Amino acid sequence: MTAGVERFGPPKRSMRRPARPAPAGRALSQRYAISSLDEARSYLADPVLGPRLEDCTRLVLAQQGRSLAHVLGPVDAQKFHSSMTLFARAAPEAPHFREALDAFFGGEEDEATIARLGLDRPG
Numbered sequence: 001m002t003a004g005v006e007r008f009g010p011p012k013r014s015m016r017r018p019a020r021p022a023p024a025g026r027a028l029s030q031r032y033a034i035s036s037l038d039e040a041r042s043y044l045a046d047p048v049l050g051p052r053l054e055d056c057t058r059l060v061l062a063q064q065g066r067s068l069a070h071v072l073g074p075v076d077a078q079k080f081h082s083s084m085t086l087f088a089r090a091a092p093e094a095p096h097f098r099e100a101l102d103a104f105f106g107g108e109e110d111e112a113t114i115a116r117l118g119l120d121r122p123g
Contacts, residue, residue: 036117040090053087057096061103068104078110085109089119 034040044050060071060080068077080100088097088109101107114121 034086037086037090037119040086044087044091044094053083054094054096057084057087057100061096061100064103077104081105081110082113085113086117089117 034043044053060068063071068080071077072080081104084097084100084105087094088101091097101109109121111121
């Protein structure tokens with residue numbers, strides 16, 4: 001007799017794990033995504049959001065020398081790359097966004113972000 005199979009039978013439907021729903025995060029991230037440089041500039045001009053982004057960017061910059069994927073996780077490291085690309089383009093006068101690109105991505109902008117926003121490649 002196999003342990004418990006013949007005696008109890010297969011698990012009842014209610015005991016099975018439900019199928020995974022579609023990732024909600026993707027829909028939310030698309031809904032709240034900044035879709036232009038003008039929107040990014042408005043975000044930076046907001047009296048709460050702008051300073052918070054700058055503070056968070058400085059905190060990440062303090063982690064130089066460590067793997068960003070280790071600090072943030074691989075998904076959030078990619079999001080950070082995209083965000084720094086966007087905000088470096090939206091506010092070239094704010095040096096910390098470009099500093100983050102230099103420190104963690106060899107100065108390279110996120111190509112998917114450039115393409116999604118229809119921006120010209122640097123250089």
